[in-house]
Amino acid sequence: MEKTNAMRLLDAAGIGYTVKTYAAGDARSGLDAARLLGIPPERVFKTLALQAQSGGGARETGKGRYLVCCIPAAEALDLKKAARIAGEKKVDLIPQKDLLAVTGYVRGGCSPIGMKKPFPTYVDESAELWETIAVSAGVRGCQMLLAGRDLLAYTSGVLADLTER
Numbered sequence: 484m485e486k487t488n489a490m491r492l493l494d495a496a497g498i499g500y501t502v503k504t505y506a507a508g509d510a511r512s513g514l515d516a517a518r519l520l521g522i523p524p525e526r527v528f529k530t531l532a533l534q535a536q537s538g539g540g541a542r543e544t545g546k547g548r549y550l551v552c553c554i555p556a557a558e559a560l561d562l563k564k565a566a567r568i569a570g571e572k573k574v575d576l577i578p579q580k581d582l583l584a585v586t587g588y589v590r591g592g593c594s595p596i597g598m599k600k601p602f603p604t605y606v607d608e609s610a611e612l613w614e615t616i617a618v619s620a621g622v623r624g625c626q627m628l629l630a631g632r633d634l635l636a637y638t639s640g641v642l643a644d645l646t647e648r
Contacts, residue, residue, distance in 0.1 A: 484502065484504060484625065487594075487597075487620045487621040487622055487625065488587075488597040488621055489596040489620050489621040489627065490502070490621075490627065492597050493627070493629070493637070496637055498633045498636075498637060499630075499633070500627040500628060500629040500633075501628040501629075502620060502626070502627055502628075503520045503617065503625075503626050504624055504625045505519035505520055505624050506519075507591070507592075507622070507623035507624030507625075508624075510623075510624070512556070513527050513528075513529040513557070514556050514557055516556065516617075516626065517556050517557075517617075522626075522628075524555060524556040524557040525556075525557065525609065525612075525613075526555070526613050526616050526617055527555065527556040527616070527617045527626065528553040528555055528556065528606070528607070528610065528617065529553070529555075529556050529619075530551060530552075530553050530593045530618060530619055531551070531552045531553075531554065531560055531576060531593075532549065532550075532576070532577045532582060532585060532586050532593060532598075532602075533550050533551070533552060533562075533565060533574040533575060533577060534548070534550075534574065534575060534576075534577050534585075535547030535548050535549075535550065535566070535569065535571040535572075535573070536571075536572070536573040536574065536575060547571065548571075548602075549577065549585060549602045550565075550569050550571075550574065550603045550604070550605065551595050551598070551602050551603070551604045551605070551638075552565050552604075552605045552606075552607075552645050553604070553606045553610070553618060553634070553640075554607040554646050555607060555609055555646070558607070558647070558648070559646060560646065560647070561645060561646055561647045564643070564644060564645055564646075565645055568605055568641070568643040568644075569603060585598075585599065586598045586599060587599040588619075589623070591619075591623045592619055592621055592622045592623040592624075592625075593619055593621075594618060594619040594620060594621040594627075595618055595619075595634065595638050595640070596618070596621070596634075596637060596638065597621055601638070601639070603641075604638040604639065604641070605640065605641050605642075605643045605645060606631065606634060606638075606640045606641070606642055606643070606645075607643065607644070607646055608643060608644050609646075610631035610634070610635075610642065611631060611642065613631065614630065615628040615629055616628070616629070616630075616631050616634070
């Protein structure tokens with residue numbers, strides 16, 4: 484497989500990772516990806532790009548700033564928790580039609596590494612439970628396994644309780 488931008492960035496930073504692939508058309512969700520890769524869904528983290536609807540820090544558009552949340556594939560993002568952690572009044576997912584323009588990635592291939600601009604990144608606290616977690620390598624059908632601490636360090640990410648538990 485050809486290296487993705489996310490892989491090249493990790494290589495340049497000296498951060499180790501392992502690549503796992505599957506037929507992109509076989510997965511419609513993070514749970515499908517976990518099953519196809521043979522990795523517990525608690526270790527496969529989906530990347531969600533959000534936009535603040537109001538509150539402090541509006542800078543990207545009139546609607547507010549962008550942020551990124553990485554959560555386990557089997558979990559749902561708690562938007563109220565995400566807004567609170569980010570210091571915003573309200574956040575919502577970026578509309579799918581805007582995802583490529585904002586992040587440089589398509590739905591199902593969105594990586595927290597290598598977006599068009601660096602956005603504040605929040606990683607669910609459950610990442611601490613695992614030696615490695617899987618995140619998208621930036622294309623559908625390709626995941627990178629890396630240490631959660633390395634993901635946090637590279638993205639200047641913050642560990643937080645982000646899911647509806």
